[in-house]
Amino acid sequence: MSLAEEVFEAARTAGLTLCCAESCTAGMVGSALTEMPGSSEVFRGGVIVYCNEMKHQLLGVPQPVLDGPGPVSRECALALAEGVLQLIGADAAVSVTGLAGPDGGTEAIPVGTVWFGVALRGESVRSGAFVRHFSGSRSEIRHQAADSALEGLLRAIRDGDVSGGE
Secondary structure: OOHHHHHHHHHHHHOOOEEEEEOOOOOHHHHHHOOOOOHHHOEEEEEEOOOHHHHHHHHOOOHHHHHOOOOOOHHHHHHHHHHHHHHHOOOEEEEEEEOOOOOOOOOOOOOOEEEEEEEEEOOOEEEEEEEEEOOOOHHHHHHHHHHHHHHHHHHHHHHOOOOOOO
């Protein structure tokens, strides 16, 4: 069973609907979650927000977050997950924002740095974020990031853990 199939089955068993907000993975998480027949039972939709303007306009990432910590940060990952959860109205959300390279990295935020946000709706919204540092080509970083997003979503569905295992 693939990781996406595990997420799908866990969500279906728990009676949860899913959504995602993606930047550097540009739809890879949503694509993986819709590979299975019947995926519309649990996957409500996703938003690709590649530029900062769309992060702000579509999902409500506060401008001070984008100007301060920046788009590759815990704060942005949390805001993306919470924003897409509110926009789409699902039960669980995952977000991905990072630097896949090969350019754009700095000493503080090197290429391969990817932040993930997870938000779960219950009596209130619980959310958390985690970071991973990947290496390899742009394509390899993006694939690793999509897998990590699915792993974070699976932990949240199965265990209620929104910290990403950190």
